[in-house]
Amino acid sequence: MTTLKQPFRGRTDFLPSSGYRLLPFRLNRLRERQDHYVITNDVGEHVLLSKLELEDFVDHRLGTTTALYRRLKSKHFLFDERSRVAIDLLALKYRSRVARVAEFTALHMFVVTLRCDHSCHYCQVSRQSEDRANFDMTPSHAEKALALVFRSPARHLKIEFQGGEPLLNFPLVRHIVERAEALNREHGRDLRFVIASNLSRLTDDVLGFCKDHGIELSTSLDGPADLHDAQRPTKDGSSHARVMDAVRRARAMLGDQSVSALMTTTPAALERVEEIVDEYVAAGFRSIFLRSLSPYGFAARSLIRRYNVQDWITFFKRGLQHILDLNRRGYAMREEYTTVLLQKLFSPTGSGYVDLQSPAGMGIGGIVYNYDGAVYASDEGRMLAEMGDTSFKLGHLDEDSYKSMMTGDALLGPLEATVLESVPMCADCAFQPCCGADPVFHQATQGDWVGHKALSAFCEKQTAVLEFLVALLEDDAFARRTLLGWL
Amino acid sequence: MLISLSNGVRPLAVCSDHPFVARVSENSKLGDDEKRVTALLLRSPDATSEILPEGYRAYLFQYESTEKLRDSYVLPTTLHYLQEGDVIRVDPIRRRVRALYRRASTANFFLVTERCDNFCLMCSQPPRQQNDDWLVDELLRVIPLVDKTTTSLGITGGEPGLLGPRLIELVRAIRDALPRTALHILSNGRAFSDLPFARDLSAIRHGDLMVGIPLYSDLAEEHDYIVQAAGAFDQTVRGILNLKSEGVRVEVRVVIHGDTVERLPELAAFLARNLTFVDHVALMGLELTGFAKTNLNELWVDPVDYVTQLEEAVRTLRHARVPMSIYNHQLCVLPSALRGFARKSISDWKNTYAPECSECDVRDECGGMFASSSIRKSRGISPLREGAPQ
Numbered sequence A: 001m002t003t004l005k006q007p008f009r010g011r012t013d014f015l016p017s018s019g020y021r022l023l024p025f026r027l028n029r030l031r032e033r034q035d036h037y038v039i040t041n042d043v044g045e046h047v048l049l050s051k052l053e054l055e056d057f058v059d060h061r062l063g064t065t066t067a068l069y070r071r072l073k074s075k076h077f078l079f080d081e082r083s084r085v086a087i088d089l090l091a092l093k094y095r096s097r098v099a100r101v102a103e104f105t106a107l108h109m110f111v112v113t114l115r116c117d118h119s120c121h122y123c124q125v126s127r128q129s130e131d132r133a134n135f136d137m138t139p140s141h142a143e144k145a146l147a148l149v150f151r152s153p154a155r156h157l158k159i160e161f162q163g164g165e166p167l168l169n170f171p172l173v174r175h176i177v178e179r180a181e182a183l184n185r186e187h188g189r190d191l192r193f194v195i196a197s198n199l200s201r202l203t204d205d206v207l208g209f210c211k212d213h214g215i216e217l218s219t220s221l222d223g224p225a226d227l228h229d230a231q232r233p234t235k236d237g238s239s240h241a242r243v244m245d246a247v248r249r250a251r252a253m254l255g256d257q258s259v260s261a262l263m264t265t266t267p268a269a270l271e272r273v274e275e276i277v278d279e280y281v282a283a284g285f286r287s288i289f290l291r292s293l294s295p296y297g298f299a300a301r302s303l304i305r306r307y308n309v310q311d312w313i314t315f316f317k318r319g320l321q322h323i324l325d326l327n328r329r330g331y332a333m334r335e336e337y338t339t340v341l342l343q344k345l346f347s348p349t350g351s352g353y354v355d356l357q358s359p360a361g362m363g364i365g366g367i368v369y370n371y372d373g374a375v376y377a378s379d380e381g382r383m384l385a386e387m388g389d390t391s392f393k394l395g396h397l398d399e400d401s402y403k404s405m406m407t408g409d410a411l412l413g414p415l416e417a418t419v420l421e422s423v424p425m426c427a428d429c430a431f432q433p434c435c436g437a438d439p440v441f442h443q444a445t446q447g448d449w450v451g452h453k454a455l456s457a458f459c460e461k462q463t464a465v466l467e468f469l470v471a472l473l474e475d476d477a478f479a480r481r482t483l484l485g486w487l
Numbered sequence B: 001m002l003i004s005l006s007n008g009v010r011p012l013a014v015c016s017d018h019p020f021v022a023r024v025s026e027n028s029k030l031g032d033d034e035k036r037v038t039a040l041l042l043r044s045p046d047a048t049s050e051i052l053p054e055g056y057r058a059y060l061f062q063y064e065s066t067e068k069l070r071d072s073y074v075l076p077t078t079l080h081y082l083q084e085g086d087v088i089r090v091d092p093i094r095r096r097v098r099a100l101y102r103r104a105s106t107a108n109f110f111l112v113t114e115r116c117d118n119f120c121l122m123c124s125q126p127p128r129q130q131n132d133d134w135l136v137d138e139l140l141r142v143i144p145l146v147d148k149t150t151t152s153l154g155i156t157g158g159e160p161g162l163l164g165p166r167l168i169e170l171v172r173a174i175r176d177a178l179p180r181t182a183l184h185i186l187s188n189g190r191a192f193s194d195l196p197f198a199r200d201l202s203a204i205r206h207g208d209l210m211v212g213i214p215l216y217s218d219l220a221e222e223h224d225y226i227v228q229a230a231g232a233f234d235q236t237v238r239g240i241l242n243l244k245s246e247g248v249r250v251e252v253r254v255v256i257h258g259d260t261v262e263r264l265p266e267l268a269a270f271l272a273r274n275l276t277f278v279d280h281v282a283l284m285g286l287e288l289t290g291f292a293k294t295n296l297n298e299l300w301v302d303p304v305d306y307v308t309q310l311e312e313a314v315r316t317l318r319h320a321r322v323p324m325s326i327y328n329h330q331l332c333v334l335p336s337a338l339r340g341f342a343r344k345s346i347s348d349w350k351n352t353y354a355p356e357c358s359e360c361d362v363r364d365e366c367g368g369m370f371a372s373s374s375i376r377k378s379r380g381i382s383p384l385r386e387g388a389p390q
Helices: A051-058 A067-074 A085-102 A139-149 A166-187 A204-213 A225-231 A239-254 A270-282 A298-305 A309-328 A336-346 A379-386 A402-406 A409-417 A439-446 A457-475 A477-484 B134-145 B165-177 B195-203 B220-227 B232-245 B264-274 B307-319 B355-359 B371-375
Strands: A020-022 A025-029 A036-041 A046-050 A078-080 A107-111 A156-162 A190-196 A216-220 A259-264 A366-369 A374-376 A393-396 B020-025 B038-042 B058-061 B072-074 B087-091 B096-101 B108-111 B152-156 B182-186 B209-214 B249-255 B280-284 B324-327
Touching: A036 A051, A046 A051, A046 A067, A046 A457, A051 A067, A067 A078, A067 B264, A085 B232, A085 B264, A107 A139, A139 A166, A139 A366, A139 A402, A156 A166, A166 A190, A166 A204, A204 A239, A216 A239, A225 A239, A225 A270, A239 A259, A270 A309, A309 A457, A309 A477, A336 A457, A336 A477, A366 A379, A374 A379, A379 A393, A379 A439, A393 A402, A393 A409, A402 A409, A439 A457, A457 A477, A477 B307, B020 B058, B020 B134, B087 B134, B096 B108, B096 B134, B108 B134, B134 B165, B152 B165, B165 B182, B165 B195, B195 B232, B209 B232, B220 B232, B232 B249, B249 B264, B264 B280, B264 B307, B280 B307, B307 B324
Parallel strands: A107 A156, A107 A366, A156 A190, A190 A216, A216 A259, B020 B038, B038 B058, B058 B072, B108 B152, B152 B182, B182 B209, B209 B249, B249 B280, B280 B324
Antiparallel strands: A020 A078, A025 A036, A036 A046, A366 A374, A374 A393, B020 B087, B087 B096
16 A cells, blocks of 8 residues: 555544444344355345354454455444444434334225136135125225225325235226225325236226226236146136236236236145246346245145245256346346345335334235225235134224224234244344234234244244345355346 | 636726626616626627616626726626526625526536545546535525526535535526426435435435435445545445435436446446345446546556446446446547447536547447547547448
8 A cells, every 4th residue: 555645644543442332133043054154134244154254253353454344234234433433324214114014004905796707726716606796895895994094104105906806896997996096085195006816807907996096906817828827727728828918918918017826836836937937037027026825824835835845945946047047148037035035134214014014014015995895904814814714804884983893902012922032033133124923823823922933934934035045145146136136 | 527617807986895696688777676686798899889788786898998887897708608597796895797608518517516525536526525614605696597498407515414404505596496397416425324315315305306326335344445535435325225215316426436436337237236226326437637637647547447447337237227328438439339328427517528539430429438538538538430341
């Protein structure tokens, strides 16, 4: 280094001279990398280091000019006499991340009918029925639900139409959209709509309506035709062909990014992740959601028994590597679950993904208005109810007020229990800032909202995927650049 | 950054005994109020066959004259660029005329003090620690003379924040006189670590105000070394936080040089994570003047040698959706993927082009280089050909 002439002072004049102090952090030993640890601070910034480095760090033995010292200081794992602003910045970052809790219930799911023309093996919330009277939402319930939508303080509101197959009750969809827009003229929220549909009934009439009202479409694509059609049976067995055709028409009318798709991992899918991803590429999708099976419903339970969480983790890793390979070859493709976790690691505001929140996203992230007027704290909560466990029913549109549902024990109980800072094992886990609580999962598998994380497939999956991601980010420069591009 | 193309003027008659400011005009039929603040510009004898009207603050001749009106001067040819609407300072004692505002320029900056509490290794305008309160007094007289349609003005130093309440007074005067003019204050931000001061600036409710604040590292010790002031990093960061929390727009300015280039990616990540809410980040090439010249060996890095760090910094800021631009870089030294972020940022009165630039197809889109940069030139300077492989 060159020596500066007077009157300039040298670098050493500005180095911290005395010791440093630790800022709050958590650590996990990596399972697949001996003697290495990932440490995170309260806002999800992370550093990977060896056991020796970790010991030097906590024992205050790090030299102030070492690369590790600088890395840890920059990411607010320590501070020294040179600068105290780290504490203000950490506080600000923490506030930014938790600010979304005050903006509660952005997602409002309307189950406009339970009827469906598909009989998917993993689904517990549909009926093969023509009985509109018993399985369609009534306009009066829709009206009451809409009143609740606008009680939410969230500035951004999303109404998602669910089923069953919501397009089997399209007149109600139309009615709700028009009413919501009319009500919103007074409320002035950022209001968006999405229809979660198998798209088998995507008529030009529906498309025209979607175009006029800026409605997005979300559909299911389980992979190649044989796999998709085996898992998503219809009377004529043409679900795959129909969805591909519908996606094409929707894109032509609404734009390339108007349709998103997700898949469900069944035992039959486990060995075929590359084919599944390739099917998405062939259909022109730029993103895929590699989704594990949820243990709700008897059929799903029997399916899930045929593979364990390790199988799914292997499936996921293979899938993600394949997606990275596609990117390497020049096809920009993204995995949505990974994106959520990356946002939690790198974005100042984290991620709003309902299923990974602390406290749990139920009720305050999303809420479900069921076809029969019952209100559930989450989509999984209503699925559990179909199996007879109504723990997550907040009330009924005809009987209960907004206040009683949002402040009742059915919601506040699980919310209080799922603040991760106070959950056994989560409290000490380095991945806590990137994780969330899933009380419905633990209720279904262990009989209580919290569960024992050592026995939790949810925890196993989260830990494995996050370890995999932080190692990828560290080891593979191309993967790092690609993954950060998904933010 | 003051427009400093000054040169000796020659008095023709009795002169004022102190410096004064005036607006330049060729209009000899102004009303009395306007005359008192106007220097009448006379370009040729033909245009002024009649007797000159009395009452103008000064008379500036671009030709020889025998005029005896008070404050009549002959301008040297170096001042023939003066135009209608420019605002000048006339210093009869030193026989100087200086343009303080040029109507045709898009980069008018007012120097409000030469004092500074930083002492940056690469300062292009080295500070002077002396009382210069008169600068603000003068500017308060200049502002009413500035053209109302001016799109933007800058305030620079030294460190404007050191003026304290006088800065607030100045900004308020600018808002009142020039409500449609954007105002950019270049400050090290330290003074705004005092929340009430940030609040005072915000309370002016200037409609189009931005404070440009340099941050050179994610680490206090690095930033403090570069600005040669212990504790500056904390004050600057707090200043940014205070201004943003009070609703004042902030631009973070990063000068890329030998002491900042290594941690540029870390600095970008720090900004993306901690100061995501800033309104703009400018990644700036070094201007080889002032202290940058003194410390040239430590500071000079050829831009073609920091492309990797620059690309990563740009990627990080872009992913975080922080609005960002690259300043002071010639298009040819940037990889094609970064050229879209480059702005023509070098002030119109100090930019220049290399001889090879005459062969370049994108010269008009390029900001060129600082006139001062001839002492070091990037190896990357070469004409770009449209359609040619990069």
